[in-house]
Amino acid sequence: MSQIFEALRKAGALERSRISRKDLAEMVERRRSGRRCIPAQIRIYGHGQDLNPFFEENPILNASGTGALLLMRTPVVAGQKLLLINEAAERVQECRVVRTSCCDSQELEVAVEFPTPQPEFWNRLGEQGEESGIEKRKRPRITLPRGMSITWRGRGESILSRVQTISAGGLSIDALEPPPNGELLHVSFEVPAGEISAQAIVRHSHDGEGMGVEFVGMSDEARARLDLLLQKLLA
Numbered sequence: 001m002s003q004i005f006e007a008l009r010k011a012g013a014l015e016r017s018r019i020s021r022k023d024l025a026e027m028v029e030r031r032r033s034g035r036r037c038i039p040a041q042i043r044i045y046g047h048g049q050d051l052n053p054f055f056e057e058n059p060i061l062n063a064s065g066t067g068a069l070l071l072m073r074t075p076v077v078a079g080q081k082l083l084l085i086n087e088a089a090e091r092v093q094e095c096r097v098v099r100t101s102c103c104d105s106q107e108l109e110v111a112v113e114f115p116t117p118q119p120e121f122w123n124r125l126g127e128q129g130e131e132s133g134i135e136k137r138k139r140p141r142i143t144l145p146r147g148m149s150i151t152w153r154g155r156g157e158s159i160l161s162r163v164q165t166i167s168a169g170g171l172s173i174d175a176l177e178p179p180p181n182g183e184l185l186h187v188s189f190e191v192p193a194g195e196i197s198a199q200a201i202v203r204h205s206h207d208g209e210g211m212g213v214e215f216v217g218m219s220d221e222a223r224a225r226l227d228l229l230l231q232k233l234l235a
Helices: 002-034 220-234
Strands: 041-047 053-064 067-072 081-086 091-102 108-113 149-153 158-166 170-174 184-191 194-206 210-218
Touching: 041 067, 067 091, 091 210, 149 170, 158 220, 170 194, 184 210, 184 220, 194 220, 210 220
Parallel strands: none
Antiparallel strands: 041 053, 041 081, 053 067, 067 108, 081 091, 091 108, 149 158, 149 184, 158 170, 170 210, 184 194, 194 210
């Protein structure tokens, strides 16, 4: 009798194992089906092992609402947090490194996941095409003779400074001790239409003088307020 029960137990365990493998295969297939190739590059921000900020623009191997597989040059480790920046949609999304593997090109394949599903993060990615560098600098910069107060915050306390120039793409700010190039900041300033808050990255930093920052994340409402201000200043 005990042999019969033992045979039944093994048969049940085998069946459960088959079901588990089937469920796992279906789960993997669902994840694969949700992934898609995006022929564009994504801007990646983070801090290296020496705590210095890094900023890259690299290809996306595939993406889904829960994360992505990226190519990176800067070494990262599982559990490390990164920020992905979709400039076309002006969205910034935090993610966590799940795993890394080396490529023949000495780049890393880096799998990242979002804290919660964010399928809309990938919207409009690549729409800006080749607009970079020189094209961005062609956006008119407006000098503010009387300046404008701005509050900016990096990894430390909030600091109040003055804006020297402003454009649709960013600001130049007076600061005696500006943060280094590549530092991610949160900036906020008041315009006649209300407050504008945005995330920005330091592009140029000069001790004793100031810094130039580029907007990388801004709500539609804040963008509308900024555009209205620029129209009035350029009129």
